[in-house]
Amino acid sequence: MNLTGEEQVNELSKILLEVGSLLMSSGANSARIRITINRIAGAYGFDVDLLITHRALMLTIYDEEQDYFYSRLKRTSPHSANFRMVSGISRMSWKIVEENWDFDQVEQELARLKSLPHYPRWVVLVMVSAAGAAFCRVFGGVYLELLVTFVATFIGLFVRQEAVKKSFNPYLAIFFAAFVSSLIAGAALKLQIGENPEYAFATSVLYLIPGIPLINSLSDLLDGNIMNGIVRGVNGLMISFSIALGMIGAIVIYGI
Amino acid sequence: MEDLLLYIDRWFWLGVGAIGFAILFNVPRRTILTIFLLGAFGGTLKFIILALGGSIIMGSFFGAVLVGFLSILAAHYKHAPPFVLAIPAVIPMVPGAFAYRAMLGVIHLTEKVDHDTFLKLLEETTDNGLKAFFVLAALSLGVSAPMLIFRRESVKNMKVRIKS
Numbered sequence: 001m002n003l004t005g006e007e008q009v010n011e012l013s014k015i016l017l018e019v020g021s022l023l024m025s026s027g028a029n030s031a032r033i034r035i036t037i038n039r040i041a042g043a044y045g046f047d048v049d050l051l052i053t054h055r056a057l058m059l060t061i062y063d064e065e066q067d068y069f070y071s072r073l074k075r076t077s078p079h080s081a082n083f084r085m086v087s088g089i090s091r092m093s094w095k096i097v098e099e100n101w102d103f104d105q106v107e108q109e110l111a112r113l114k115s116l117p118h119y120p121r122w123v124v125l126v127m128v129s130a131a132g133a134a135f136c137r138v139f140g141g142v143y144l145e146l147l148v149t150f151v152a153t154f155i156g157l158f159v160r161q162e163a164v165k166k167s168f169n170p171y172l173a174i175f176f177a178a179f180v181s182s183l184i185a186g187a188a189l190k191l192q193i194g195e196n197p198e199y200a201f202a203t204s205v206l207y208l209i210p211g212i213p214l215i216n217s218l219s220d221l222l223d224g225n226i227m228n229g230i231v232r233g234v235n236g237l238m239i240s241f242s243i244a245l246g247m248i249g250a251i252v253i254y255g256i
Numbered sequence: 257m258e259d260l261l262l263y264i265d266r267w268f269w270l271g272v273g274a275i276g277f278a279i280l281f282n283v284p285r286r287t288i289l290t291i292f293l294l295g296a297f298g299g300t301l302k303f304i305i306l307a308l309g310g311s312i313i314m315g316s317f318f319g320a321v322l323v324g325f326l327s328i329l330a331a332h333y334k335h336a337p338p339f340v341l342a343i344p345a346v347i348p349m350v351p352g353a354f355a356y357r358a359m360l361g362v363i364h365l366t367e368k369v370d371h372d373t374f375l376k377l378l379e380e381t382t383d384n385g386l387k388a389f390f391v392l393a394a395l396s397l398g399v400s401a402p403m404l405i406f407r408r409e410s411v412k413n414m415k416v417r418i419k420s
Contacts, residue, residue, distance in 0.1 A: 027281065027343075028339075029339070032337065032339070081280070081281040081282065082281070082282045083278075083281045083282055083283040083284070083336075083340045083343075083344075084282050084283060084284050085282075086337060086340055087283070087284050087287075087335075087336040087337060087340050088284075090336070090337045091335055118282050119279050119282060123279060124279055124280060127275065127276045127279040127280075128276045128277070128279065128280050129276075130272055130276055131272060131273045131274075131275070131276020131277055131280075131348075132276070133272075134269040134270070134272040134273040134276065134348070135269075135273055135348065135352070137265070137266075137269040138266055138269050138270060138273070138299070138348065139353070202353055202356065203352075203353075205352075205356065206352040206353075207276070207277075207280070209347075209350055209352045209355070211277065211343065211346075211347045211350050212281070212343060214350070214392055214396075215343055215346070215350075215392070215395060215396045215399070217396075218392060218393055218395075218396035218397070219396050219399070219400055222396065222397065222400060222404075240355055240356075240359055241359060243356065243359070244356065244359035244360060244362075244363060245363075247356070247360065248360070248363050251360075
């Protein structure tokens, strides 16, 4: 490609912001976003300064030879964990360094990563429900409670996926899921199905716990990205309260 | 013997919990077995420390440290960043039960309760909330412990040192 300096910077900034916003919405922490973007920019011989926030990224590229600045802002897409994307971008960033990829190759790879399929819906439903049953088992539940947790998680997760598809507010979607799950597990508690139905009730909503926001929050705080750490922590707290509200709904209805 | 069976049972189910979340987070298919093993061994270490008389916070910390170190070893062979392997693996250790009891406690506190019940509730809620927070802090500190000790920005740089 024969691009002038300015066109090159323009193109590079587009790629870097795309990479950054994909990483942010796929669940990477701030340090990883900064490292990855600096690595890619460094491979093309540019210095980059970054402002990373939860909902937008800003970057300035500086070309020393021509004393030329370029700044750009990009909004991140709604967050949903996708580690296949994080892993793919990490591999790509090393290939850019080691194999001297040009911009076209990078854009093709990004398009390929975006088109990668998620796991089929039924696999996700079954495996997450199995994980819920596994938590119940680790708590000390036996087979009947495991079954209750499995069913409660399955239907709850289904409700959440549907709510997300109908583009409800994300916290509301989690509230619906927690409410439905605790209604099902609460019925088992009310009717005293199994030996320890309270184990099933406690573990039926664990699939909703905001593990990524909370762990990323602490690791951002540890890295000194205090602002991002607080934002992620508050997000995790909001999710936790949505879960609690859903459970309270079921508790009030059953009077347990 | 009974104990051993109990640990094997837990080992298996902890691994199942880890891969359930791995699928939810859409990890690459090649990493699923690794995540099962990381989650199973990390969680089992936590229960062993608990059985030896350690606290839940200490147990979670060392469980997460084990996951952190193993995830760095595995990252080289599976070509995935360590945290992609480590986060689903520590999810079974996330203090969901403490967090949920603390949140229920906060909500119960706002209801009409008499003074004694209020104090008792406040005590339980604070206890559960603090435990949830510190277990979570221990988990994320444990997962990042290897990076903090080796002071590398990327594990890719560590490869050379391990092999030479």
